[in-house]
Amino acid sequence: MGSDLSVETLDGIMTISMNRPESRNAMNKSMAEGIAEALDRLDADPALRLAILTGSGGTFCSGMDLKGFLRGESPVVEGRGFGGLVMKPPVKPIIAAVDGYALAGGLELMIACDLVVASADAKFGIPEAKRGLAAGAGGLMRLPDQIPTRVAMELALTGNFIDAERALSFGLINRIEQGPALNGAMALAQEIVANGPVAVRVSKQIIQESRGWPLDERWDRQNTLLPQVFTSPDAREGASAFAEKRKPVWSGS
Template sequence: MSDDILTEVKDGVIVITINRPDAKNAMNKAAAEGIAPALDRLDAEDDLRVAILTGAGGTFCSGMDLKGFLRGESPVVEGRGFGGLTQKSPEKPVIAAVEGYALAGGLELMIACDLVVANSGAKFGIPEAKRGLVAAGGGLLKLPEQIPHKVAMELALTGDFIDAARAYDLGLINRVTDGSAMDGALELAQSIAANGPLAVKVSKQVIEESRGWSLESRWDEQAKLLPQIFMSEDAREGAAAFAEKRKPNWKGK
């Protein structure tokens, strides 16, 4: 893995850090190709429950590395999208921990995550139009699903930024911290990691996939996913732990 991406495991949480602080963590090909296998590892290892994606040096990600773009480099992983994430999310949850700026492709990475914790000083935007480009890494597709249509339109057409308070009010981020966004993200990650891993995985799957289900089929589609939960060892363990007033010992099966 390139030094442009660092990984660290903390109590079932894999922290993935974009490590290009001198370039404001602008996404290049090497970084994108480092994020994708880290997310594969999240899904492959049973002991890993949640990922946190963040940036080094006080910035989340300033977008695509334009110098690399001019050299003909593309920070896209085939089948995974920009930054190895925007088109294909892992089965397990990913939290964005945002300090500083999440702009252009950086915002697209952030909204591809399942949850977002941001420092109160963070700024957000898709300023591609100011450079004669468009937010093709998911900004134009996903942002209108996450905030009101007209607000998404304004952000795309003006390229202007919004602050953390506005992003929180719009529902774009989950939590705002006065201190470290990473500390807040780790707290949120641990509250997820304490739950049944199968339940977390299927809950994410239903929320994500049900957006494409018709009203007539959605209950049937959900029902296809439920036996693996209600017939699992974890379901019995969760009930037993509640009755016995102890912490559950999840097995993920």
């Protein structure tokens, strides 16, 4: 992975840490490629259940590395987009653990994740308009799907930052952690890991894909995906464990 990124795995949880604190974890080519590689591994390895994306040194990500950009480097991975993530998030869940700043491309990385835990001092924004630019790595398209359109419009047109309390108030983030965001993200990850792997994966898929389904096709499309959950060995194991008052032992099938 190189020194720009560290990847650790423990108990089915992959932790991906952006590691360029001297530049507030600005996204460069090697980091983007490392994230893409880690996400490929996440989806390919049955032992891995989900990922947490975080940043070292008290900052999540401040956006694109402009020095790298001026050298002709691009932090865009073909097929996956900016940061190796925004155009093609993993099939399995991914949680953003946000300390400090999630700005510009950093915010776009965050909103490409499924869940967000942020520290109490976190700040969020897409300040591109202040530089005559636009948030082209998903910010302008994803934010109106996740928060009220007028709030998304305010963030895009003013470029102003918002704090964690305001972000929580309209659902941009899930939880505020008083300590390091990774602590809260790990607790949330453990809640998910306790559940059936197939159920989690398919639930994420339906929530994401159904946003684009025509209303008159939603039930039929869902019905093509749900049988793999209800006919799985894990479905029987979950019911048996409940009846026997014990923790389920998931097979992932």
